[in-house]
Amino acid sequence: MINLRDAGAELWEGWNRPKRVAFAILAILAAMLLPYAGRYSLTNFLNTPISSYQAVLVYPVGMYILMALGLNIVVGKSGLLDLGYVAFFAIGAYTAAVLGTHTHLNIWEIMPFGMGAAMIAGVILGLPALRLRGDYLAIVTLGFGEIVRIFIINTPSIGGPNGIAGIPQPPTFLGQAFDIEHPDHFFWLVVVMICVVIWMVRRLSIRRPGRAWEAIRQDEDVAVLMGVPTLRYKIWSFSIGAAVGGAAGVIFASQQMFVAPQSFNYNVSVLILSCVVFGGMGNIWGVVLGASILSYLPERIRFISNARELVFGLALVLMMNVRPEGLLPRKKREHLSEEERAALKATRAAMKASKKSESKEAKN
Amino acid sequence: MRLEINNMRVFYGKIEAIKGISVVVNEGEIVTLIGANGAGKTTTLKTISGLRKISEGSIIFDGQDISNLSAHERVEIGISQVPEGRGIFPGMTVLENLEIGKYFRKNRASEMAEDIERVYTLFPRLKERTSQAGGTLSGGEQQMLAIGRGLMARPKVLLLDEPSMGLAPMMIQNIFNIITEINKSGTTILLVEQNAQQALQRAHRAYVLETGKVVKEAKASDLLNDPAVRAAYLGTGANNPG
Numbered sequence: 001m002i003n004l005r006d007a008g009a010e011l012w013e014g015w016n017r018p019k020r021v022a023f024a025i026l027a028i029l030a031a032m033l034l035p036y037a038g039r040y041s042l043t044n045f046l047n048t049p050i051s052s053y054q055a056v057l058v059y060p061v062g063m064y065i066l067m068a069l070g071l072n073i074v075v076g077k078s079g080l081l082d083l084g085y086v087a088f089f090a091i092g093a094y095t096a097a098v099l100g101t102h103t104h105l106n107i108w109e110i111m112p113f114g115m116g117a118a119m120i121a122g123v124i125l126g127l128p129a130l131r132l133r134g135d136y137l138a139i140v141t142l143g144f145g146e147i148v149r150i151f152i153i154n155t156p157s158i159g160g161p162n163g164i165a166g167i168p169q170p171p172t173f174l175g176q177a178f179d180i181e182h183p184d185h186f187f188w189l190v191v192v193m194i195c196v197v198i199w200m201v202r203r204l205s206i207r208r209p210g211r212a213w214e215a216i217r218q219d220e221d222v223a224v225l226m227g228v229p230t231l232r233y234k235i236w237s238f239s240i241g242a243a244v245g246g247a248a249g250v251i252f253a254s255q256q257m258f259v260a261p262q263s264f265n266y267n268v269s270v271l272i273l274s275c276v277v278f279g280g281m282g283n284i285w286g287v288v289l290g291a292s293i294l295s296y297l298p299e300r301i302r303f304i305s306n307a308r309e310l311v312f313g314l315a316l317v318l319m320m321n322v323r324p325e326g327l328l329p330r331k332k333r334e335h336l337s338e339e340e341r342a343a344l345k346a347t348r349a350a351m352k353a354s355k356k357s358e359s360k361e362a363k364n
Numbered sequence: 365m366r367l368e369i370n371n372m373r374v375f376y377g378k379i380e381a382i383k384g385i386s387v388v389v390n391e392g393e394i395v396t397l398i399g400a401n402g403a404g405k406t407t408t409l410k411t412i413s414g415l416r417k418i419s420e421g422s423i424i425f426d427g428q429d430i431s432n433l434s435a436h437e438r439v440e441i442g443i444s445q446v447p448e449g450r451g452i453f454p455g456m457t458v459l460e461n462l463e464i465g466k467y468f469r470k471n472r473a474s475e476m477a478e479d480i481e482r483v484y485t486l487f488p489r490l491k492e493r494t495s496q497a498g499g500t501l502s503g504g505e506q507q508m509l510a511i512g513r514g515l516m517a518r519p520k521v522l523l524l525d526e527p528s529m530g531l532a533p534m535m536i537q538n539i540f541n542i543i544t545e546i547n548k549s550g551t552t553i554l555l556v557e558q559n560a561q562q563a564l565q566r567a568h569r570a571y572v573l574e575t576g577k578v579v580k581e582a583k584a585s586d587l588l589n590d591p592a593v594r595a596a597y598l599g600t601g602a603n604n605p606g
Contacts, residue, residue, distance in 0.1 A: 208467065211460075211463075211464060211467055212467070214453070214455070214456070215453060215456075215464055215467075218453040218454065218455055218456070219451055219453060221415060221447065221451070222447055222451035222453070224414070224415065224435040224436055225413060225415070225435065225439065225444070225445045225447060225451070226439065226464050226465055226467065226468065226513070226517070227436045227439030227440060227467070227468035227469070227517060228436055228464075228467070228468055229434070229436045229468070230436070
């Protein structure tokens with residue numbers, strides 16, 4: 001199996017700083033040009049039938065990448081299984097909806113409130129729930145996701161089952177209007193947010209919190225014995241993940257201009273988790289790739305209507321058999337070293353040669 | 365420095381695993397807890413390090429009652445545990461495993477290089493394997509790494525849980541030699557062992573645990589010659605009295 005992850009890492013290691021910066025800028029520019037790919041004959045295979053290609057790039061593609069990156073902090077980095085991640089997305093979206101319709105704050109000003117509300121929810125959920133482990137934690141978070149949705153349905157003051165309409169769109173920024181005519185501008189906004197999150201996660205991973213999360217993920221009891229305040233770091237992981245989900249929710253609400261509880265059901269949590277697992281838990285680039293594929297594919301094959309669910313399922317089953325650790329898994333240190341790999345190659349060659357000579361002898 | 369456990373009781377649900385034991389570890393000693401499976405040795409260590417909650421009684425360390433401190437705070441005040449089964453982080457390299465042993469100390473930056481060097485002097489094998497993943501080490505090397513990592517926090521008392529488990533006789537000898545060496549350089553040691561022979565030879569004092577109670581407390585050398593202990597834990601009593 002080709003190891004794309006290691007090949008990429010090797011290439012990156014070999015570059016100096018200006019080369020890296022140039023590559024990063026080019027990659028971001030390429031991503032920002034994606035909304036226009038549908039117009040040119042060379043790239044118009046990307047066009048999605050039925051739904052608008054540019055809108056698809058914002059939701060689901062961009063949003064799913066953003067949320068998958070947030071969930072990756074919780075599931076991939078610290079190993080906490082969260083099945084109710086949609087709750088934070090919903091809290092962000094509803095914060096934007098309520099503040100946007102009841103106050104004169106614009107979306108940029110609402111953003112910190114949305115993220116803050118999601119973070120506080122993360123801490124409130126985390127304090128009791130993170131004392132549990134594994135399956136028990138998964139069940140509590142699953143319950144939390146449902147509680148938030150059902151709470152919204154049963155609270156008439158925030159629209160109940162009808163949701164909230166008339167959420168303001170972001171004001172014009174640097175001459176870019178954010179409205180229904182310009183999904184490409186929303187996409188740029190999401191790309192910028194994705195870049196910020198990637199930068200943040202990379203910084204955190206190589207510093208103390210990253211080490212602490214890694215220790216907690218590999219063995220929580222031993223992490224405690226090393227003096228890691230595990231509950232504190234788990235709550236940090238939970239609330240940082242939640243803040244990213246909240247930020248995605250705010251953008252979602254202002255782009256759609258309408259939120260309703262049915263957008264935040266359990267399916268979304270599972271889908272986001274699938275994105276993380278499909279791409280490769282714990283590896284940012286894997287998660288980005290996984291989320292792009294799993295959000296884009298169903299839209300691209302929408303013309304086969306219900307059968308697309310089948311294709312989606314098949315893709316998951318196939319991938320889990322071929323690459324059980326995801327498309328681009330996290331770096332594995334348990335792999336063979338260079339010398340061991342060379343030795344193994346030699347052994348295999350010898351085995352092959354002896355087999356050949358045996359079969360020749362048998363023929364003679 | 366003195367670690368004092370007074371009348372400690374620990375429950376797993378409704379089952380009482382530790383039924384009121386009292387153990388004292390004085391500065392500079394090697395104290396060992398021996399006993400059969402299920403006697404409560406590991407539970408005792410886990411309760412001292414804070415992984416399990418104490419139900420009754422108290423743990424006094426350096427004159428302070430630490431019964432309610434959380435586990436990571438106990439590391440800060442100088443209690444380190446080397447867990448049963450080594451507990452190496454398999455995906456981290458040897459060096460990273462050592463580094464995380466010190467990760468949460470206040471003046472880690474200034475101490476790091478010195479302490480890593482100290483561990484490498486104690487275990488030269490680890491130095492050869494410094495950038496190898498913890499999961500790829502042999503059992504003996506993992507045990508060395510676990511002990512080295514425990515030392516990184518500069519503990520006043522090191523709790524060792526079955527360091528000889530699953531190791532070859534030569535390696536067991538080696539590990540026990542190093543434990544003695546660590547003790548001589550000033551670290552107090554509380555040792556839990558199935559290998560009573562080795563443990564009693566190395567320790568100053570010993571406690572014999574049976575189903576959650578201390579049934580005997582004596583100098584280790586005395587227990588080595590105690591007929592009841594020989595019969596029960598050293599496997600020589602029946603055929604070879606005296």
